[in-house]
Amino acid sequence: MFLKHLRAPRTLALLLAAPAAALADYHVDILPPASPTAQDAYALHWGVMYVCIAIFIVVFAAMFWSIYKHRRSMGAKAAQFHENTTIEIIWTLVPLIVLVGMAWPATKTMLEMKDASGADMAIKVTAYQWRWEYDYQQEGLRYYSSLSTPRDQIEEREHKGAPKEEHYLLEVDNPVVVPVGKKVRLLITSNDVIHGWYVPQLGVNQYGIPGFVKDAWFSIEKPGIYRGQCSQICGKEHAYMPIVVEAVEADKYAAWVKQQKAKMPPPAATPTAVPQEAPAQGAAPAQQVAAAQQAGQPVAGGAPAAAAPAAGGAPAAGKADGKSTFDTTCTVCHGTGVAGAPKFGDKAAWAPRIAQGKEALYNSALKGKGAMPPKGGNAALSDDAVKAAVDYMAAAAK
Amino acid sequence: MSATHAHDHDHGHGHSTAHDHHGPPAGITRWLYTTNHKDIGTMYLWFSFFMFLTGGTMALLIRAELFKPGLQFLDPEFFNSLTTVHGLVMVFGAIMPAFVGFANWLIPMQVGAADMAFPRMNNWSFWLLIPAALLLMSSFFMPGGAAASGWTLYPPLIIQQGISVDMTILAIHILGASSIMGSINIITTILNMRAPGMTLMRMPMFVWTWLITAYLLIAVMPVLAGAVTMLLTDRHFGTSFFNAAGGGDPTMFLHIFWFFGHPEVYIMILPAFGIVSHIIPAFARKPLFGYASMVYATASIAILSFIVWGHHMFTVGMPAAGNLFFMYATILIAVPTGVKVFNWISTMWRGSMTFETPMLFAVGFICLFTIGGFSGLVLALAPVDITLHNTYYVVAHFHYVLVSGALFSIMGGIYFWLPKWTGHMYNEKLGKVHFWLSMIGFNVAFFPQHFLGLAGMPRRIPDYALQFAEWNAVSSIGAFIFGFSQLLFLYNIIECIRSGRTSTQKPWEGADSLEWTHLPTPVPYHTFETAPVIR
Numbered sequence: 043m044f045l046k047h048l049r050a051p052r053t054l055a056l057l058l059a060a061p062a063a064a065l066a067d068y069h070v071d072i073l074p075p076a077s078p079t080a081q082d083a084y085a086l087h088w089g090v091m092y093v094c095i096a097i098f099i100v101v102f103a104a105m106f107w108s109i110y111k112h113r114r115s116m117g118a119k120a121a122q123f124h125e126n127t128t129i130e131i132i133w134t135l136v137p138l139i140v141l142v143g144m145a146w147p148a149t150k151t152m153l154e155m156k157d158a159s160g161a162d163m164a165i166k167v168t169a170y171q172w173r174w175e176y177d178y179q180q181e182g183l184r185y186y187s188s189l190s191t192p193r194d195q196i197e198e199r200e201h202k203g204a205p206k207e208e209h210y211l212l213e214v215d216n217p218v219v220v221p222v223g224k225k226v227r228l229l230i231t232s233n234d235v236i237h238g239w240y241v242p243q244l245g246v247n248q249y250g251i252p253g254f255v256k257d258a259w260f261s262i263e264k265p266g267i268y269r270g271q272c273s274q275i276c277g278k279e280h281a282y283m284p285i286v287v288e289a290v291e292a293d294k295y296a297a298w299v300k301q302q303k304a305k306m307p308p309p310a311a312t313p314t315a316v317p318q319e320a321p322a323q324g325a326a327p328a329q330q331v332a333a334a335q336q337a338g339q340p341v342a343g344g345a346p347a348a349a350a351p352a353a354g355g356a357p358a359a360g361k362a363d364g365k366s367t368f369d370t371t372c373t374v375c376h377g378t379g380v381a382g383a384p385k386f387g388d389k390a391a392w393a394p395r396i397a398q399g400k401e402a403l404y405n406s407a408l409k410g411k412g413a414m415p416p417k418g419g420n421a422a423l424s425d426d427a428v429k430a431a432v433d434y435m436a437a438a439a440k
Numbered sequence: 441m442s443a444t445h446a447h448d449h450d451h452g453h454g455h456s457t458a459h460d461h462h463g464p465p466a467g468i469t470r471w472l473y474t475t476n477h478k479d480i481g482t483m484y485l486w487f488s489f490f491m492f493l494t495g496g497t498m499a500l501l502i503r504a505e506l507f508k509p510g511l512q513f514l515d516p517e518f519f520n521s522l523t524t525v526h527g528l529v530m531v532f533g534a535i536m537p538a539f540v541g542f543a544n545w546l547i548p549m550q551v552g553a554a555d556m557a558f559p560r561m562n563n564w565s566f567w568l569l570i571p572a573a574l575l576l577m578s579s580f581f582m583p584g585g586a587a588a589s590g591w592t593l594y595p596p597l598i599i600q601q602g603i604s605v606d607m608t609i610l611a612i613h614i615l616g617a618s619s620i621m622g623s624i625n626i627i628t629t630i631l632n633m634r635a636p637g638m639t640l641m642r643m644p645m646f647v648w649t650w651l652i653t654a655y656l657l658i659a660v661m662p663v664l665a666g667a668v669t670m671l672l673t674d675r676h677f678g679t680s681f682f683n684a685a686g687g688g689d690p691t692m693f694l695h696i697f698w699f700f701g702h703p704e705v706y707i708m709i710l711p712a713f714g715i716v717s718h719i720i721p722a723f724a725r726k727p728l729f730g731y732a733s734m735v736y737a738t739a740s741i742a743i744l745s746f747i748v749w750g751h752h753m754f755t756v757g758m759p760a761a762g763n764l765f766f767m768y769a770t771i772l773i774a775v776p777t778g779v780k781v782f783n784w785i786s787t788m789w790r791g792s793m794t795f796e797t798p799m800l801f802a803v804g805f806i807c808l809f810t811i812g813g814f815s816g817l818v819l820a821l822a823p824v825d826i827t828l829h830n831t832y833y834v835v836a837h838f839h840y841v842l843v844s845g846a847l848f849s850i851m852g853g854i855y856f857w858l859p860k861w862t863g864h865m866y867n868e869k870l871g872k873v874h875f876w877l878s879m880i881g882f883n884v885a886f887f888p889q890h891f892l893g894l895a896g897m898p899r900r901i902p903d904y905a906l907q908f909a910e911w912n913a914v915s916s917i918g919a920f921i922f923g924f925s926q927l928l929f930l931y932n933i934i935e936c937i938r939s940g941r942t943s944t945q946k947p948w949e950g951a952d953s954l955e956w957t958h959l960p961t962p963v964p965y966h967t968f969e970t971a972p973v974i975r
Contacts, residue, residue: 068678068910069895072827083823090821094814101806103634105785109803112724113793120725120792120950129786130733130779136780141771144821149764151823156760158973196903198510212905235597238692238755238830242896247826249690249756253597253684255755269905273755273830273898275590277597278517281901375685 073243076268076289077260080245082151097140137421155245158259161227165218169230169237169250172279176218181227181299183306187216189282196282212269217286221295225261238273241285262289277433318415364434367427371420376435383414384439392439402437407432447814466964475559476965477544478861479564484541485854487569489930491533492847494577496923498526503885503919505902506912519902520588525576527591528608529710532615533573535842538850539711540565540622543650545861547626549955549963550644550815552635557628558621565621572614572905579604590900593702595682595693599675606675609668616661623661630654634774635954637974641735646955648735649714652742656703656710658748662870664700667693682867691756697828698749706745708842710738710807712849713780716802718953719856720784723799725950730783737783744773755824763822768821777813781806790936796948797871801852803913804879805845815890830900833893839886851878851929858933859947860955863962864940870932877925884918 046154067255075081111344112118166177190213194204207213220226230239232250240247262268290298368376368386375383384391395403407428410416417423464470464479474480502522505514514522544562548555556562568569579586584602598605630651634643635812643651670681680686682693713734713753721728728734750758750766758766784806793799815837819825828834849876859865888911897908945961955963958972 069907070890070891072894073896079823083827086821086961087818087824087827090818090824098810099816101781101785101810104804105788105803108785108788108790108797109793111479112789112791113795114725115794118790118792121790122726123729123790124727124787125730126731126786130730130782133782134775134779137775141774144817145768145771148821148823152763152767153760155826156763156822196511198512203510206906208906210509210906235600236594238898240830240896240898241829242827245823245827247755247829251684251689252755253755254689254691258757271898271901274594275520275523275597275900277600278520278588279900280514280520281516281903334818353677366803408713 067198075245076243076262076264076266077245079151079155079260080243082147082154083245083378086147086151089147090298093140093144155258158225158227158257160225161259162224163220164227164229165220166229166230167239167250169232169234169239169276169283170278171234172272173284174239174283174285175233176216178299181303183299183302185216185302185306187214187285189213189284190215191282209269212271212281212284212286214284214286217267217288219288219290219295219298220262221292222262222265222289223292225259227257227259227310229255229257231255235276236274237276237283239270239285240273241268241270241287243268244270244287251272262287265289267292364427364430364432367423367431371418371423372431372435375414375418386435387438389439392436396436396439403432403436404429470847472476473563474674475555475563477548477556477559477562478963478965480556480562481541481544481546482861483539483566484544484569487566487573488534488536488538488541489841491529491537491931493761493926495526495529495534495675497924498522498529500919500923502526504967505598506904507916508913509904509906509909511903513903516587516902517588520590520900521580521586523900524587524589524591525580528576528587528612530842531591531704532612533569535846536619539650539653539708539846540619542646542711542850542853543622543626545857546955547629547647547650548633549959549967550647550953551630551633551638551975552958552968552973553629553633554955554966554968556625557633558625561621562625565618565625567616568618568621572611572618575607575611575614579607582607592694592697593671594697595671595674595690598671599682606672612668613665616665619657619661623657626650626654635968635971635974641732642974644714645717645731645734646711646714646953649717649738650712652712652738653707656707656742656745659667660700660703660707663696664704667696667700669681670696672684691753694753695749698752699746701752702749703742703745705838705841706741708846709809710742712805712846713738713854715849715856718782718951719798719802719852720787722856722948722951723796723802724788724793726787726791727952728783729789730779730785733779734783737779741773744769744776745873749772751820751822751825754822755829758954764955767820767822771817774813774817774820781810781813781876796855796868798852798856798948799874800872801848801855804875805848805852808840808844808848808882812837812845815840828893831893832889832897832899832900835899836886836889836893839889843886844882848878851875854933858936858953859943860959860961860963861942862940863943864936865943865947866932866936866940870928870935874925874928874932878922878926879924881918881920881925885915886918887924888912888915888918888939896899 072087073083075084110116160185162180162182166179168175168177170186173186175184177184190209191207191209191211192204195206195210197203228239228246228248230248231251231254233253234252236252237250238247239250239258241260244262246258246260248256248258249257266289268287268289270287272280272283272285274280276283373386377384384395395406406414406415408425417428445539463475464476465962470480471483474483476943501514502519504520505512538581544556547553576586582602582604584604586604587598587608588599589598589601593605593608630643630647648746658943670679673679674683674688680688682690684690717728717734718810748770749764750762751770754763754766815833819828819834853873855866859945892908892911895907897904943961945959946956947961953972954972
């Protein structure tokens with residue numbers, strides 16, 4: 043911002059004899075916002091900055107004038123006043139009023155940021171050490187997104203690195219593609235440690251917290267590519283898990299969905315259970331999406347969720363019971379396979395366990411095993427409910 | 441408590457603290473067994489200087505790696521360890537012990553007491569620091585390296601790491617015990633050992649700020665101890681405080697940590713306010729403006745500090761009402777903080793100022809701390825914070841309040857009281873060079889980090905995208921200027937102790953607290969055997 047103003051007089055630019063392109067790399071501003079909340083935050087930031095700069099100039103003009111004028115070498119004699127109730131009250135109240143003036147627009151923007159209702163689509167974002175997984179709730183797409191910068195551009199400790207390209211460290215193999223003009227709701231969680239899904243231009247910076255689903259939203263007006271990174275330290279590759287969001291027109295988006303679907307692995311290998319009902323905090327609208335899904339919207343891989351337990355042969359009552367127990371309790375670990383838990387639908391992981399027989403499985407589930415607490419930590423469950431959930435999971439992995 | 445010692449006020453040269461040769465025993469036992477508040481204060485200050493240089497070296501390694509994009513020197517995991525331990529060392533090893541050192545030296549003298557209330561506990565509080573520092577530093581040599589989760593120690597990341605984390609937790613426990621003992625000592629001394637006539641509202645500002653700080657410490661250090669103990673049991677004893685799979689919640693750690701962490705920020709700045717409130721009137725030759733409002737402002741800041749922790753957590757996904765509450769509480773802090781800045785400037789107004797090194801640091805403090813305050817105000821607004829959370833803007837913000845805030849006040853305070861403590865004047869010219877190099881180096885290092893943060897560069901990364909390269913290079917150059925100029929400071933202190941010219945009793949014309957008006961320079965080993973009467 044400041045440099046922009048500095049650059050305006052051409053003579054100055056000539057005097058500096060610095061190419062504008064080089065100067066442009068000395069960014070001094072927030073990147074251009076691309077989503078309504080980012081736009082509001084941007085305006086708020088500059089509003090507050092101008093107020094701060096104005097106060098700073100007034101206050102420090104007074105101080106430096108005093109430093110110049112009231113110094114002993116200028117012959118100043120020290121006055122001995124040391125209080126003045128009127129002025130002290132004034133400089134307590136005036137800042138208070140200024141602060142209320144700042145809090146008002148900030149409150150409006152905050153409420154807007156937290157209001158993910160009426161979203162056109164939802165993407166579940168799961169963070170891993172060190173990549174992202176995107177799960178398109180309506181389209182039934184699910185894929186990983188990892189850094190695509192070659193290692194030889196990064197590594198310079200033993201030999202000279204390869205030349206770094208334009209989007210060094212901010213490029214991925216599979217970007218998030220979204221249609222322009224749609225309100226996109228993100229359901230953000232993590233598989234291991236806390237990460238942060240951060241794309242500055244979209245005004246989204248939300249921790250992914252293992253075991254919890256948090257939400258955020260954005261809506262992009264102009265087609266384009268927006269880049270960000272993990273914002274919360276998450277281990278040694280923290281610097282190497284970027285985010286790329288590509289906003290495209292509706293028709294291009296439809297084509298992309300079609301193309302991605304063709305690339306998806308066959309249904310059997312991509313189980314459908316999504317830990318949708320992991321304890322979601324502060325997310326009343328999250329239940330809407332979950333409910334929409336249960337109401338039979340297409341889910342990933344095209345394998346209808348109801349098909350799996352049908353193969354199990356458990357009593358009909360147990361089926362529903364098993365699924366709901368799974369969805370509320372077991373999925374926290376078995377949904378994604380944390381802490382060594384066999385993942386839902388993962389045949390290889392379940393086979394040796396199923397081979398031990400149903401009773402052994404029931405026993406582990408009821409009494410706990412390894413990192414798993416008895417009844418998955420939910421002591422309120424009846425033994426039958428736990429057994430039904432085991433049946434449900436075992437059936438899904440056969 | 442010191443009546444059995446001889447009091448001889450004849451001071452020799454050539455000793456590191458120029459204390460009485462006849463009072464304390466000679467050799468190492470003097471320092472091991474000492475119960476003298478001045479000796480203990482000296483040890484605290486040297487300890488913190490040593491830790492400051494250690495933490496500074498880590499910072500320079502970090503800045504060397506960040507000089508340009510790509511990995512040139514450091515393994516990313518080691519880089520993460522450096523950022524983590526740099527933070528822990530600077531907070532718990534450098535800034536806090538330095539202020540405790542000041543408290544030990546000054547509080548008994550400023551309230552007219554003979555020593556601290558619990559001299560033996562005082563000795564113990566200091567000597568606990570050594571094993572804690574050794575544990576923290578030696579964790580670098582453990583398998584897997586030192587803790588690498590950032591100084592905030594968030595689980596589950598911290599749960600993944602090795603034995604070094606357990607060592608760090610133990611070190612934090614020990615440091616916490618030391619701080620709590622120090623605080624009990626300070627509160628007891630201030631409340632019970634004031635000289636006749638030294639009413640609470642006559643106490644020097646430094647004493648007031650430390651009284652409030654000590655209460656903050658007692659309130660929050662046990663909270664931190666609880667948080668890290670839960671980490672320990674989650675790691676080794678099968679609990680699930682912070683593990684969702686067992687019914688816990690990682691977010692709970694963030695709440696507990698920051699319930700400690702935010703008052704901690706004020707623990708590191710309130711004594712700085714106290715020091716600056718001594719330096720400014722001394723060099724303006726004019727009493728502190730608005731003494732009473734200074735006391736009330738300090739107390740308000742301390743109270744507010746308990747209800748603002750959530751502003752570190754705007755991105756964890758609290759409900760809107762939570763974010764709004766913490767935003768309102770946080771911006772309220774700007775009011776008492778503003779009162780303080782206005783008071784300091786009014787103290788300067790129509791004074792008769794001179795600008796020796798302590799005054800330069802104090803004025804530098806006011807300017808730069810205010811910049812840190814403004815960036816704090818920007819970050820307090822939750823929507824803006826969400827845009828800037830965990831970026832370099834935050835790094836710039838807290839270095840403005842902790843380096844050019846807390847650290848500048850410590851440096852100014854050292855120059856200010858060094859003549860009183862040692863009986864010698866420091867080299868004024870060298871002091872001014874040190875100030876200007878620090879001022880320039882600091883701003884070159886940290887001001888561009890605001891720009892990096894605005895452009896979206898996350899903190900705690902060893903490698904970054906190309907658009908961040910220019911400001912990072914500038915920042916690294918500034919950091920090296922700042923870092924190496926501290927060697928001048930060290931040289932100036934040693935030179936002053938060894939061979940500075942003799943100081944008068946009151947080298948600063950406007951200084952008016954008891955240590956200047958009632959005690960000879962250098963101060964004798966034992967002071968105020970008979971309490972002075974304050975009118």
